[in-house]
Amino acid sequence: MQFRNKLTISMLSALFAISCSQKETQYEDPLLTNRDTTVNPGDDFFHYANGGWFKKHPIPSTESSNGIFRTIGDTINAQIKNICEKSAENKDAAKGSNEQKIGDFYASGMDTLAIEKAGLKPLAATLSKIEAITDVSTLMNTIGYLHTIGAGPAFSFYVGQDDKISSKNALFFGQGGLGLGNRDYYFNTDAEAVKIRTEYVKHLEAMFQLMGDNAAKAKTAATTIMKLETDLAKNSRKLEALRDPIKNYNKMTLAQFKSSTPSIAWENVLPQLGITKADTVIVGQPEFYKGLDKIVSSYSIADWKTYLKWDLVNTYASYLNNAIEKQNFAFYSTVLNGVKEQKPRWKRIVEQTDGSLGELIGQVYVTDYLPKGSKEKLLEIGNNIRDVYADHIKKLDWMSEETKKKALFKLSKIVMKVGYPDKWKDMSSVTINRNAYCANVMAVNKWSYDYMIKKYGNPVDRTEWGMYPQTYNAYYNPSNNEICVPACNILVPGFEGRMPDDAILYGIIGGSTFGHEITHGFDDQGSQYDDKGNLKDWWTAEDKAKFTQKTKAIVAQFNKFEPLKGKFVNGDATQGENIADLGGVVMGFEAFKKTAQYKNKEKISNFTPEQRYFLAYGYAWMVHAKDEAISRQIMSDVHSPAQFRINGPLMNIPEFYKAFNIKPGDKMYLPEKERVVIW
Template sequence: MNKSTIYLLSFSFLTLILGGCSQKKVNTAIEIKNMDLTVNPGDDFFRYVNGNYLKTLEIPDDKTSYNVFNILRENVDKNINDILKEVSAIEGAVKGSATQQISDFYFTGMDIEKINQDGVNPLLDEFKMIDEIETLGQFQDMVAYMHLHGLDPLFGGGVEQDLADNTKLRYYLAQAGLGLPDVEYYTKEDDRSVEIRAEYVKHIAKMLGLAGADAPQASKWAETIMGIETFLAQNSKTLLEMRNIPGLYNLMGKDSLQKLMPDFDWDRYIRKISDQDFGDFVVMSPKFFEAMGTLLAETNLEDLKIYLRWDLINRSSEYLSDDFVNQDYQFYSEFLSGSKQIQDRWKRVTQTTNGMLGEPLGQLYVDKHFPPSSKEKMMALVANLKVALKKRIENLPWMSDATKEAALAKLETMKVKIGYPDKWEDYSKLVIERDSYLQNVRRVNYFATQKNLAKFGKPIDLDEWAMTPQTVNAGYNPLKNDITFPAGILQAPYFNPDADDAVNYGAIGVVIGHEMTHGFDDQGRNFDKDGRMTNWWTDEDSKEFMERAQLLVDQYNGFKVNDEVSVNGQLSLGENIADFGGLTVSLEAYKMSLEGKAAPSDIDGFNDIQRFFISFGQIWRGKIREKALIRIVQEDVHPWGEYRVNGALFNVPEFYESFDIKPEDALYRTVEQRPVIW
């Protein structure tokens, strides 16, 4: 999450953590020794359950935050690296086999001697292509070439289900083309944003210098590039605006698009991308494309070429020699996020290999690290959570029967994906050579783009996964109305076969409830049981929902990150609804699981409901560097764990009873301030 990424329809993953990965074992069940019992749980539950752990926790130098996600991702990195080494030791692998692809890709990434010898050379052919551009038409052709190879100058595109009629596929056009991580870095006037812009221009100049420009030229070019990116950013939707899903659905034929930006030859561009006729496009931010048209009409061609050159360098730097890698690290990880040391090369190359060849690697990963019994246990848990959410919807005091009926139908139809896909994608046509790391990256990206384009016109593949099995995350996809729990997250402490039920419901149970609730958050509620964007709410119920959601917005806006910055309650609303819902539904499911059974006895002096909450609070233990925290507030829809814990709890009535929360406690909210949503 360093450079801004193309924003197609990216829905609701559980969390995104900035920064990368040291080998430490995750503790199982709840850890009493991590708690700080001197903290009043009603004042700061996060520190009550994690205080002692936080006192001694040091964020490793090569990370910008350290929490359970980081630890689990490190474990996955280590496991993947073991697989890479095993696969690399196999001799005589058949060309096109997963063994050959994986081992050759990893080999080129680890061959730092050759990479350093090559320096900027792997980019020279593409520089030449840019240098030879003489017309706007040729410029467009280069943009298309770059888009096909995973780069994102100006804008991005790809095939995805139609929002309104999800049995169809559409070609989406999205704003892109920025080097800073978020649109608002270009527009905000606070000191830090101004400082970031100044440093970014210096960074561009340094990188251009490494790629061969002399210093005065590099500085001049950097200003030009910054000018172009700033113009694009000023005309882009903000992250918050991008969360308005109905606002992204703008169908436009090629003719309308052509009228919107007369200087861009869409016919020519599309022909370079594919020989298919895509029909109407979904233009996610029409204003951006109109502005891009203006940019192309009014900017000198040489300046546009400089911009392409920068996009090429910036998106390639981590696969080049150490001078590029280190400068890239200094700006994006050290300056922007507060990292103190670059990760070891084996970790970086492992992560890249995993990112590029995650599907073939995933097959090897699940064979070793995902017991089939986990799938059965998860299926049972998901079924329990569904029953609990059903009961809650049926009993919601604020919702009409008509809306309830549609909500229940949606819940009933919600599908679940656990562990790994039933069928694996075919990578046999992907060519990987032992010649060049950067070229291999280009080949994989080209392959992925072609795979995406080839979907067009075909039936929707409902079994397709949006995440690889080794991903430490979970997700909800409103267009398919399904929830996904990859093998990567089904590890302790999230999913812990050795822990008591209360602990598991407080951990993986809440995760399941979180993803289910995404189907009913401020974005998910725009989609019906079949995954179509349609309004199934009565006006009165919509109004009720918005009023209740506003209480959450106000609550999270009240969390101060430092003297100047607060959590953005509006940006994080979907996550906060999901956290609140996840906690509520999982607790309900846990209580239902006890029906007809004797109450579990206390463990370590805590009853089961207390252990449920402690487990939830300990899942989010961790520390983050100040700079990274500020970035999360601006760039991530997920609040940092501390706010996820304290924020979700104070709306749950059982929390008050379990820990005897009193009106004078900091987390206390009056009944009027606590919404009931799901």
């Protein structure tokens, strides 16, 4: 294999071991073999780029989707499984050591005999606490306690950075308490929503019978919960309405909060939440709490006990006996996401061990599985993307010099957390036992909650990570003006043991990752935060108006996309991700243009550099999902379905039109005046 530029050679030596023999292994090029050449790239680039892979890899019965995320996830899960099994085999590991905790947690999840024998006993003390409620005061205090162990009844609560004072941690109260998650499930009148409500009530009845109620009592309980949750949903905002950081920021004194909810003694609830002293709170949706104040009194204590028991068991259903776990799967996985069969138990427990103890597993992962130099190479790509972003901002024809200066300053201050953290969270206080799976999950939930609560009253730790290095994902945090790209983002399926060419590196890691996350700092939400992460308007009025018109154009564009017959993408709810996708693919391409591969017009698999770049971007979102999962995504997710994360942005990019000869009459063709250009 010939490597024709210094960048590729340096990356190869830093990341991968490869044979120097003249007789090299012949590899398939996934960009070539993934395609479905029966599809016109100008009609549906998503299926042109990935359809061949979809035909060879149907969605497993244990999954709601399949694609690049599942492929990489399987690789990481196999590595984590190895960590878990090795740890579990060492029964002599020092008590309190990372190895002991990982091994015993995994072993407890695999011990189905102990789990079956325990039944609901792990929740017995908490269920008794719920049963002891006598009035509104003890009701609210118990709700507060349930939040500390990972449940989330009645409302949402957390400690986080004050949006307008990013150096300070604040108390946030928001809407919540819905078993179906999104408020629209309770009110939409289409056949699918009606079916889900019907199935939800059946699920509630089944769960209460498994909790020990007879059929009649279980039916009454299900009716009560559906009615109570529907009342909570009536006071909840729609998904798109939650995107406005100004309207969802309502700071008030504790006295003002109490005055708006006279039935709730927050001065007593807060200590149950772990807060002993508070002066102000930030209420996301004040109307929700006014409604909650009425609901607290309009339902009997018996009704509330029923709801709280349900919320508790629902929270921990996956960690209880087989009958409860399977019933939970039947509704939340099969009905809502179309998954027909549970994953093998080892996969479920590996994923849960990683979810609970990922901070500990990450330390082993970085040492044992991460290619050397990954952190440095990811940072190199990220900085290259930031450089071309600055060039783009300087050349914008719609933005004034005054706003450009501030945008460039904010861009320069974006912190890049790449690879893995320099310091790990201290989980030494967590006690894990080999024969207590549900109790172990609850112990970690309690530790996580306490870790969050301790932030209140203390300075913000801007070095903290919100993801593990083995998590194939990334994020932008507006309050810190930072992006986080975990180490495993260096993985590209099909290039194990060898270096991807720059088109792939910049299409996937550059465009869909770094470019995407940086653009979040300048999307409809992120653009409202300054360089220090404060919710503060740094735009001129004229520039803000121009930007808003551009965001309206992308909303209108995505509102027309129809993933399922009669179901359209919610352009308002998804606009931030759509803006980030568009910005990401543009910036990734600009950075790629600076590489030798592009400059030398190097063809690989007979693809031009431009074609390889856009095919690589398509590879980044190679995901096909079941109809049920797509429907749920449209309803409750701020991300567009994968098909339109590819086709949507590319429809706006002239270089894509040129690379694949997109012309009038092709379904993806847009007249130039209709193409959206933002960053």
